[in-house]
Amino acid sequence: MSDATAIRSGVPDLTRKPGERRALTDKAFTTFLWVMAVIASVPLFSVLYMLIAKGGGKISLSLFTELPPAGFALDGSGGIGNAIIGTLVMVGIASLISIPVGVLGGLVLGLIAPDSILAKTTRFIAKMLTGFPSILAGVFVYAALVIVMKTYSAVAGGIGLSVLMLPTIILTAEQAVRMVPQRMKDAAIGMGCTPTQTIWKVVLPTAIPGILTGIMLAVAGAAGESAPLLFTALFSYYWMSSLFEPTASLSILIFNFSSMPFEAQIELAWTASLILVLIVLIFNILSRIVGRKRV
């Protein structure tokens, strides 16, 4: 036996044909992935189509200036003005609380003391809280605040939402702060800056796009939340006159009206959904635009 045949018998056949079994399974798998990805995209388009088809027709000025129809208003009149205002006010209150706390906390996690026990614990809990059931935030604020104040209120609703916004803001702020190049921080310290001056004059201005991305995402999430509001702000059929009374919101309006027997109210639920999704998508898209400018 010659050396050449000995080697040849140990070498597998390296020629490949498009019709052989492993090439076919590969194609089949590719097709399978295409099918899965297309099916996974169906719900988004179906939801958006339904929102426009069912909710788009009712968009008019009176939608924003009128109150929801209470009970038996069958003529299809009425708007969702108080719910839009309520949602915006409560998300505003939540932002006022969670943005400062989240950004300052993020500074500790990403810059001031990233490896301290405090930072490690906070980071762990914040990650855990991102998966926290939103309804429990509502139950918590009910137990801590609504019982004490003896009334459901916009303030309680805002605080409930802030619990849900905080983890997102703190974790994205940490990432944004970490992205600031070390040489910039070193240069600032070298110039004689105190840590605080470094933060205000160098780190925050550089990290602002990243921080804003997190804030926008958190706002988008909070605007769509409903479970916590059920326990904290409840609902109202009237215009808001103070921050300390039950307050309407788009999401609770959708929840309440979705199960009502009257066509007019179900239509209003679709229209409110359209407005709510628009608000959420606007903030979501803003976060993407801002995020693109990141360092």
Place this chain on the structure above:
Amino acid sequence: MTMINFDTGDGTVTHGIRASERISDRLFRAACYTAAAGVILLLVYIAFQIGVKALPAMQDYGFSFFTTQTWNAQKQEFGILAEIWGTLYSSLLALVIAGVFGVSVAIFLTQDYLPRWLAQIFRTIVELLAAIPSVVLGLWGIYVLIPVLRPIADFLHDTFGFLGIFSTALPGPGLAPAVIVLAIMVLPTVAAISQDAFQLIPGKVKEAAYGMGTTRREAIFKVFLPTASSGIFASLVLGFGRALGETMALAMLIGNSNQISWSLFAPANTLAALLASSWPEAGPIEQQALLYAAVALLGITLLVNVAGVLIMAFSNKQQVS
């Protein structure tokens, strides 16, 4: 600290750290530490508040709260066995669906199946799915999904009714529409974290696999999936945690029925949906029982989320090293 003044010669003088700067520095950093500590305190305070308010109900119903199935406000008999069953069953089913789709999408988007711009479009679609509020998906479920599912469910029930999972017809709201909407909500989480896991696979591992002459499917099944497995597992655990606490869509779709059944089409209930649907009309005693149910939900989700975060930390460390 010594003060060093540099006379730059042109009249301006740099200075050392002033006392006022030192104080504001201290104050600002103290504020930062307070904010970070606030997050920890928040969780402790949440657990404390819910626990304390649920205490009377805990004493009244004790452990039998978890083993009985009645929820009757008139007779003041409360038990959450059916809700625990419904929570776990619906979340697991949703996770199976979301897992298959999520991992498939993650492979599809990270393994060069698509040109970059097209992959980005698909990625955005899946991410935007996560932005649709739960109530809106609930509304969609009532008026789009249930009408679509009913004929399918009726056919399955008529043909395969002897199987436990098809043993009832779909009366309207029920487990199947709830599970599908739940899967839609969990899909973005699973897809996003799995994509991260696939992207963490070092380039040389890929080159080695393809260099051996594998087809793409072989490389994925024999090399990439095992390498990314712990990250995928973490995505499933975190997705499961998210499914457990999902509230509004389930309250609108699952039928709020206090029963334990294998059937996919039977109405059921979950802990979170029970809270949402019973709370607005509950009296003080029922509210206490609901708070007890909230404690159970808190316990289950904290457990699952802690596991998820730990597994993810472990898997990232493992893949990077």
